[in-house]
Amino acid sequence: xxxxxxxxxxxxxxxxxxxxxxxxxxxxxxxxxxxxxxxxxxxxxxxxxxxxxxxxxxxxxxxxxxxxxxxxxxxxxxxxxxxxxxxxxxxxxxxxxxxxxxxxxxxxxxxxxxxxxxxxxxxxxxxxxxxxxxxxxxxxxxxxxxxxxxxxxxxxxxxxxxxxxxxxxxxxxxxxxxxxxxxxxxxxxxxxxxxxxxxxxxxxxxxxxxxxxxxxxxxxxxxxxxxxxxxxxxxxxxxxxxxxxxxxxxxxxxxxxxxxxxxxxxxxxxxxxxxxxxxxxxxxxxxxxxxxxxxxxxxxxxxxxxxxxxxxxxxxxxxxxxxxxxxxxxxxxxxxxxxxxxxxxxxxxxxxxxxxxxxxxxxxxxxxxxxxxxxxxxxxxxxxxxxxxxxxxxxxxxxxxxxxxxxxxxxxxxxxxxxxxxxxxxxxxxxxxxxxxxxxxxxxxxxxxxxxxxxxxxxxxxxxxxxxxxxxxxxxxxxxxxxxxxxxxxxxxxxxxxxxxxxxxxxxxxxxxxxxxxxxxxxxxxxxxxxxxxxxxxxxxxxxxxxxxxxxxxxxxxxxxxxxxxxxxxxxxxxxxxxxxxxxxxxxxxxxxxxxxxxxxxxxxxxxxxxxxxxxxxxxxxxxxxxxxxxxxxxxxxxxxxxxxxxxxxxxxxxxxxxxxxxxxxxxxxxxxxxxxxxxxxxxxxxxxxxxxxxxxxxxxxxxxxxxxxxxxxxxxxxxxxxxxxxxxxxxxxxxxxxxxxxxxxxxxxxxxxxxxxxxxxxxxxxxxxxxxxxxxxxxxxxxxxxxxxxxxxxxxxxxxxxxxxxxxxxxxxxxxxxxxxxxxxxxxxxxxxxxxxxxxxxxxxxxxxxxxxxxxxxxxxxxxxxxxxxxxxxxxxxxxxxxxxxxxxxxxxxxxxxxxxxxxxxxxxx
Amino acid sequence: xxxxxxxxxxxxxxxxxxxxxxxxxxxxxxxxxxxxxxxxxxxxxxxxxxxxxxxxxxxxxxxxxxxxxxxxxxxxxxxxxxxxxx
Numbered sequence: 001x002x003x004x005x006x007x008x009x010x011x012x013x014x015x016x017x018x019x020x021x022x023x024x025x026x027x028x029x030x031x032x033x034x035x036x037x038x039x040x041x042x043x044x045x046x047x048x049x050x051x052x053x054x055x056x057x058x059x060x061x062x063x064x065x066x067x068x069x070x071x072x073x074x075x076x077x078x079x080x081x082x083x084x085x086x087x088x089x090x091x092x093x094x095x096x097x098x099x100x101x102x103x104x105x106x107x108x109x110x111x112x113x114x115x116x117x118x119x120x121x122x123x124x125x126x127x128x129x130x131x132x133x134x135x136x137x138x139x140x141x142x143x144x145x146x147x148x149x150x151x152x153x154x155x156x157x158x159x160x161x162x163x164x165x166x167x168x169x170x171x172x173x174x175x176x177x178x179x180x181x182x183x184x185x186x187x188x189x190x191x192x193x194x195x196x197x198x199x200x201x202x203x204x205x206x207x208x209x210x211x212x213x214x215x216x217x218x219x220x221x222x223x224x225x226x227x228x229x230x231x232x233x234x235x236x237x238x239x240x241x242x243x244x245x246x247x248x249x250x251x252x253x254x255x256x257x258x259x260x261x262x263x264x265x266x267x268x269x270x271x272x273x274x275x276x277x278x279x280x281x282x283x284x285x286x287x288x289x290x291x292x293x294x295x296x297x298x299x300x301x302x303x304x305x306x307x308x309x310x311x312x313x314x315x316x317x318x319x320x321x322x323x324x325x326x327x328x329x330x331x332x333x334x335x336x337x338x339x340x341x342x343x344x345x346x347x348x349x350x351x352x353x354x355x356x357x358x359x360x361x362x363x364x365x366x367x368x369x370x371x372x373x374x375x376x377x378x379x380x381x382x383x384x385x386x387x388x389x390x391x392x393x394x395x396x397x398x399x400x401x402x403x404x405x406x407x408x409x410x411x412x413x414x415x416x417x418x419x420x421x422x423x424x425x426x427x428x429x430x431x432x433x434x435x436x437x438x439x440x441x442x443x444x445x446x447x448x449x450x451x452x453x454x455x456x457x458x459x460x461x462x463x464x465x466x467x468x469x470x471x472x473x474x475x476x477x478x479x480x481x482x483x484x485x486x487x488x489x490x491x492x493x494x495x496x497x498x499x500x501x502x503x504x505x506x507x508x509x510x511x512x513x514x515x516x517x518x519x520x521x522x523x524x525x526x527x528x529x530x531x532x533x534x535x536x537x538x539x540x541x542x543x544x545x546x547x548x549x550x551x552x553x554x555x556x557x558x559x560x561x562x563x564x565x566x567x568x569x570x571x572x573x574x575x576x577x578x579x580x581x582x583x584x585x586x587x588x589x590x591x592x593x594x595x596x597x598x599x600x601x602x603x604x605x606x607x608x609x610x611x612x613x614x615x616x617x618x619x620x621x622x623x624x625x626x627x628x629x630x631x632x633x634x635x636x637x638x639x640x641x642x643x644x645x646x647x648x649x650x651x652x653x654x655x656x657x658x659x660x661x662x663x664x665x666x667x668x669x670x671x672x673x674x675x676x677x678x679x680x681x682x683x684x685x686x687x688x689x690x691x692x693x694x695x696x697x698x699x700x701x702x703x704x705x706x707x708x709x710x711x712x713x714x715x716x717x718x719x720x721x722x723x724x725x726x727x728x729x730x731x732x733x734x735x736x737x738x739x740x741x742x743x744x745x746x747x748x749x750x751x752x753x754x755x756x757x758x759x760x761x762x763x764x765x766x767x768x769x770x771x772x773x774x775x776x777x778x779x780x781x782x783x784x785x786x787x788x789x790x791x792x793x794x795x796x797x798x799x800x801x802x803x804x805x806x807x808x809x810x811x812x813x814x815x816x817x818x819x820x821x822x823x824x825x826x827x828x829x830x831x832x833x834x835x836x837x838x839x840x841x842x843x844x845x846x847x848x849x850x851x852x853x854x855x856x857x858x859x860x861x862x863x864x865x866x867x868x869x870x871x872x873x874x875x876x877x878x879x880x881x882x883x884x885x886x887x888x889x890x891x892x893x894x895x896x897x898x899x900x901x902x903x904x905x906x907x908x909x910x911x
Numbered sequence: 912x913x914x915x916x917x918x919x920x921x922x923x924x925x926x927x928x929x930x931x932x933x934x935x936x937x938x939x940x941x942x943x944x945x946x947x948x949x950x951x952x953x954x955x956x957x958x959x960x961x962x963x964x965x966x967x968x969x970x971x972x973x974x975x976x977x978x979x980x981x982x983x984x985x986x987x988x989x990x991x992x993x994x995x996x997x
Contacts, residue, residue: 793919800922807979810971873922876981880918 086110371648375641389481390491396474397495400467404502407460407467411509414453414460418516421449422523429530453520460513467506474499493626500619504612540572541565709909716906719757719764723899726750730891733782740788744779747891751776754898767898775891781884787855790863793881794848797874798823801844804872825849842866844874861889925977928985933970940966 085092085106092110096103428442478499481492729750733743751771758764781789802808802816823845842850847866854862864885867878916924944962952958977983 789919796919796922803978805981807981810975810978813978873981877919877922 082106082109368649368652371652372645375645375648379641385484389477389484390495393474393477393481393492393495396470396477397498400470400474400499400502403463403467403470404506407463408505408509410456410460410463411506411513414456415509415513415516417449417453417456418513418520421446421453422516422520424449425523425527429527457513457517464506464510471499471503471506493623493630496626497620497623500616504616507612537572541568713906713909715757715759716902716909719754720899720902720906722750722754722757723895723902726754727892727895727899730780730888730895731782733780733785740781740785743785744781746777746779747771748776757902763901764898767894767901770890771894772887772890775887780888780891783858783860783888786860786881786885786888789881789884790852790855793878794852796877797844797848797870800873800877803874805876808873842869844870848874860885864889925974925981929970929974929977932973933967935966936970936973937963937966940964940969 081095085095092106096106424446428439428446478492478496726747729745729747734745737743751768754764755768758768798820799817800813802819803812847869851863851866854866864882867882867885870878940962941959942962944959947962948955948958
């Protein structure tokens with residue numbers, strides 16, 4: 001209601017505005033002009049109307065209201081849900097699950113800004129560090145961290161918005177390479193796995209191997225814990241999610257090498273361990289071990305060489321293993337320094353079956369330094385090999401020594417045990433010396449001794465076999481070493497010697513054992529015999545007196561039994577005596593036999609001993625010889641080396657000189673050839689150029705000629721156009737003019753154009769000069785204008801026809817006017833053809849008539865002529881017109897002449 | 912003079928001038944006559960007529976004179992403009 005009183009809603013058309021819409025009551029239009037007059041009345045009227053039409057107004061507004069309300073409600077609902085989702089993640093999850101497109105909407109609304117970089121990587125890293133307990137190697141963490149991060153980024157935002165510790169924990173679990181974090185940190189001095197390129201990776205290997213070499217060289221048993229994690233660490237490094245560019249194939253030998261090293265490290269540690277005696281494995285191991293040893297040995301060799309060469313090489317292998325090969329040396333001869341490294345790394349790589357292209361190897365042209373470097377390389381190689389083999393052999397020897405000594409011990413033990421056992425038996429067998437100790441105990445002691453003997457024998461046997469196996473191994477290694485190397489090393493020979501000694505000792509011990517065993521056997525036989533006799537006796541006694549048992553005397557025996565027993569005993573004694581006599585005889589013979597046998601056996605033994613001694617001697621001699629040979633060879637080798645080096649240097653120098661000379665020759669030849677070729681080329685080029693130039697000139701001339709013609713033609717055209725323009729202008733004048741008066745256009749521009757177009761032609765100049773200057777400045781009336789003007793002129797002339805030059809009174813003017821009124825223009829008189837006109841008979845009216853007629857026919861000239869005949873006042877009146885007509889005629893004449901001339905010229909050019 | 916007077920229009924102009932002049936003179940005469948009539952001749956009609964007649968006559972005379980000697984030029988006063996255009 002209030003609204004209605006203020007204004008009329010725009011939707012509703014008021015009465016009086018166009019067509020009234022059907023069905024709707026209209027308001028009267030408010031006419032604001034009338035407002036002041038009867039405002040109140042109108043207002044009252046409007047109010048009344050409004051009251052009457054209230055329902056429709058509200059109904060139309062109601063729709064809007066409903067819509068608005070609905071929108072508000074929906075918006076409020078959505079907003080509330082969004083806010084709640086923001087606060088409660090579970091609710092958000094449920095929403096996203098149940099409502100379609102909720103996820104996108106919520107993501108768009110709630111998750112703003114970049115999340116990932118701001119997760120606090122630094123904090124995470126610190127946490128990781130804290131968890132693992134590492135203070136250094138910061139740069140590694142993000143390296144391994146980032147892939148995990150990208151993975152977790154793809155997770156739901158829920159996880160993202162949760163603690164960053166989750167991702168940190170994830171990363172740490174399988175991102176960072178720390179399988180044995182704490183131990184490795186403390187024990188192993190080598191750094192953890194780094195993502196380093198291949199070349200440096202070899203160097204890193206050298207570091208580790210050098211550390212191992214230290215342990216080997218100085219015979220320091222490295223802590224087990226350190227080695228195990230380092231080996232396992234190596235393996236883990238191998239297995240780790242590799243970002244290295246090494247091929248997989250390289251890793252296998254690495255693994256085997258690592259395993260070999262680890263295995264080799266494990267071997268000496270438990271000396272009592274019983275390793276499976278497989279000859280094949282024994283041979284394999286030396287091979288791999290040798291390779292591994294070779295690596296280590298090479299570093300030592302390289303270090304030795306470098307040290308020998310007086311290069312300031314930091315003690316990389318000899319002292320600490322912390323400083324690795326990767327440190328660069330600041331020596332002058334850098335290539336020499338690098339080649340040891342290179343060779344070390346290269347050898348490592350070679351051992352790992354990786355093609356390693358060092359610069360020293362690839363250059364075809366060698367300088368003396370390079371040659372020396374090559375020789376050095378070879379030396380180092382050799383030394384390294386030798387050192388490797390020596391090391392291996394020594395290692396083996398130690399093993400052998402240990403096993404051998406243990407075996408010998410065992411053998412001695414066994415021999416002792418056997419002796420003990422036999423003594424015990426003897427002791428037990430001796431019935432008299434039993435004393436207070438019962439037979440039972442003695443026999444128990446015997447069995448005990450027997451058991452001990454058995455054990456000892458077993459042990460001895462086992463150790464003997466082990467020792468023998470080691471011996472074989474060592475022998476094989478030595479053999480291999482001898483075969484692989486060019487000349488046997490002194491140390492190898494020494495090793496061989498030791499080997500022989502150990503073998504000898506072992507054999508003697510074994511011999512002792514066997515001897516003891518033989519004795520035991522004799523004793524055993526003796527025991528058996530005694531036992532047998534006793535059994536016999538028992539049987540006989542039992543046969544005689546079945547009740548009586550030896551040792552089981554119960555009560556008293558009867559006389560008969562006693563007598564029979566005595567008789568049996570006597571008989572037995574007699575029998576035994578006879579037997580004894582027999583036995584004595586037999587014994588004698590047997591003794592002789594035994595002696596003889598013993599003699600033979602002794603002989604055999606002596607022979608064996610002799611043989612052994614001989615062997616030993618031979619070996620010693622051989623060793624000495626080999627030693628001497630080795631020495632001599634070394635000497636020769638070094639000498640030859642130096643000589644070869646000299647020769648190589650000389651050869652390279654000579655080669656250089658020759659090459660220089662050749663270069664010069666070739667250079668000069670090449671120069672001359674080039675020069676000739678260049679000259680030829682230039683001449684040919686010149687010829688071609690001349691040709692082209694000539695042609696070009698011809699073309700130019702032709703074009704210019706053509707151009708001249710064209711130019712002429714164009715000029716002529718221009719001229720023609722200009723003239724035509726002039727003519728047209730003169731004929732039509734200013735076309736936009738509204739009345740004939742304004743149709744004058746100054747001709748100066750066109751005339752100038754024509755002048756320009758005409759150029760130097762005198763004819764045209766003359767013609768152009770004939771154009772009256774007034775025409776140029778003021779312009780010229782076209783004929784139509786003149787015609788129109790003429791009407792007026794005619795009228796005025798007619799009115800003043802009676803007045804002459806001297807003027808006239810008003811009365812005359814009046815009369816003349818009257819005359820003009822009375823004289824009727826009988827039509828335009830035309831000149832009869834061919835008839836001459838008598839000038840005296842012409843008066844104003846006729847003249848005017850003639851002039852008009854000729855004008856009608858378009859003959860301005862004639863009209864002008866007629867007008868020229870006017871006299872008196874009419875002449876004065878028509879003078880301007882006449883002047884204009886004359887100008888026009890002149891201009892037209894000039895223009896026509898020009899146009900004709902131009903056309904002539906143009907036509908000329910057409911040809 | 913921006914535009915020249917055309918020869919055919921000259922007479923017309925003359926006549927215009929003449930007429931204007933005559934009217935002016937007549938008016939002047941009338942006015943004088945009226946004045947004379949009012950102030951001197953006690954509102955008699957004859958000074959008015961007389962004055963008008965005098966004016967007419969003067970105008971006529973001028974016209975005639977003008978028409979009789981057409982070669983006499985009439986000059987007009989022109990305001991001097993800064994640029995010096997006449």
